[in-house]
Amino acid sequence: MLKQFKATNYKILLSSATIMAASVLFACGLNGTKLPTLVHVSEESNVDGSFLISSILCQRLRISNVGTLLVCLQHGYQHYTKAGMRLGYDCNVFVGKTLSVLDPLTDIARDFPVSNWLISGDTNIADVLLQEIKKQIMGTNFSVRTHNTIIIDNLAILYNLGASKEDVQMFFNDLMHLTKQMDNLSLITKMSNSDIFCVEDSNISKCSLVHVNVLNLKSGLFHEVDGKLLIKRCQDENDDNCDWNVTTKEVLYKVNERNIKIYNPGEIGIKA
Numbered sequence: 721m722l723k724q725f726k727a728t729n730y731k732i733l734l735s736s737a738t739i740m741a742a743s744v745l746f747a748c749g750l751n752g753t754k755l756p757t758l759v760h761v762s763e764e765s766n767v768d769g770s771f772l773i774s775s776i777l778c779q780r781l782r783i784s785n786v787g788t789l790l791v792c793l794q795h796g797y798q799h800y801t802k803a804g805m806r807l808g809y810d811c812n813v814f815v816g817k818t819l820s821v822l823d824p825l826t827d828i829a830r831d832f833p834v835s836n837w838l839i840s841g842d843t844n845i846a847d848v849l850l851q852e853i854k855k856q857i858m859g860t861n862f863s864v865r866t867h868n869t870i871i872i873d874n875l876a877i878l879y880n881l882g883a884s885k886e887d888v889q890m891f892f893n894d895l896m897h898l899t900k901q902m903d904n905l906s907l908i909t910k911m912s913n914s915d916i917f918c919v920e921d922s923n924i925s926k927c928s929l930v931h932v933n934v935l936n937l938k939s940g941l942f943h944e945v946d947g948k949l950l951i952k953r954c955q956d957e958n959d960d961n962c963d964w965n966v967t968t969k970e971v972l973y974k975v976n977e978r979n980i981k982i983y984n985p986g987e988i989g990i991k992a
Contacts, residue, residue, distance in 0.1 A: 743982040744775050747971045748932050748951050753783055754867050755906040756953075757899045760928035762914035762921050763874070767947050769910060769934035770794070771975045773873045774803040776908055780869050781814050787865035789820045789856050791849070793877040794912065796826040806978055818865075820856050824849065824881070837881070846883040846891040853895070857905065867904045870895065874910040875924070876917060885920055892924055929954045937972075945972045945983065 745751040750759065755776075763769040777800065780788040790811075792800060801811045815821060824837045824845070832838070837845055853870060862868050878888050892909065899905045914921035914933070925931040933950040951969045972983040 744772065744949075744973060744980045745779055747949065747969070747982050748772070749930060749953050750776060751779065753786070755869060755908070756929040757906055758896060758928040759906065759908045759930040760921075760925045760932070761908070761910040762925060762931065762933045763910060763912040764933070764935045765913050765915055767934050767936055768975075769912075769932075770803065770873070771973075771980050772932060772934070773871060773908075773910060774800065774807055775980065776869075777811070777871060778804065778807055778809050780871075781809060781811070781819060783867075785818075785866045787818050787820070787862045787868040788814075789822070789853065789862070789868070789870045791853065791870065791872040792821065792823045792825060793872065794874045794910075796829075797821050797823040798826075808978070818861075820859075820861070822849070822852055822856070825877075844883045844887050845881045846878050846887040849878075850891055850894055854898070857898070857902070865904065867906070868902075869906045869908060871908045872910065874912050875920075876912045879917075885917075889920060889923060892927075896927055925952075944974060946974050948972050948985075 742751065749756075761769050761772055777788065777790065780786055790797075790800065797811075804811045811819060824835075828835045828837050837848065856862065857868065857870070875888055875892065878891070879885070883891070895907050899907050909924060909928075911917060911921045911924065925933075931952045933952075935948050935950060937945060937947055949971050951971070953967050953969075955965045955967060970985060972985060974981040974983070
């Protein structure tokens with residue numbers, strides 16, 4: 721009875737979490753059971769696109785027999801747990817089942833200076849991370865799933881951990897080739913301060929089937945809106961170069977304590 725009660729509670733939590741995140745995922749075209757193969761989120765300076773990562777993670781966890789690998793680079797795993805609880809779901813329930821986690825930052829802090837992530841010589845952290853990701857994806861749990869998703873938040877932190885721009889580009893390219901080898905695999909990446917790493921961010925976004933740019937409002941701070949999303953989506957997943965066949969959409973967003981609101985431009989008015 722207790723197990724049944726707990727299972728029911730988790731279903732209710734995930735159902736409510738899905739509703740809280742549904743509008744932003746629908747606006748981005750990321751609300752399907754199977755996600756596009758390559759999705760990239762660009763984060764302008766002084767904006768926080770973490771709500772997109774939390775929303776995607778929530779949506780992945782609610783679908784049965786779908787595996788997710790969360791690579792925590794911007795924050796430690798506990799941050800994603802707390803963010804999930806605000807949206808109404810508990811990541812810990814799924815760890816070891818449909819959710820696997822790589823948490824280099826926490827491992828480095830705990831095991832410094834002998835952490836396996838602190839690499840010297842010709843090997844860099846991007847190489848080690850790639851091998852760990854492949855090991856997880858090729859494991860038994862992922863091989864039997866109907867679909868798998870790798871979520872990496874975020875690529876820019878690899879620069880802080882000693883990887884060069886070429887290392888990060890090769891890291892992404894290797895993962896992109898992995899998605900082509902596996903029919904049931906999607907890759908979600910995020911890069912913060914994309915205006916600083918504009919060339920690298922552009923190279924990655926051009927390879928992606930969905931590109932979500934999280935931007936500041938040009939008019940400055942506004943109480944009802946935090947920023948805007950510029951969403952570009954390729955209409956043909958089988959086209960390796962779909963620049964000519966892209967739809968573009970712009971929406972405004974507001975991140976509240978327990979939900980995310982989406983508005984079309986012009987919907988927000990100031991009362992007299």
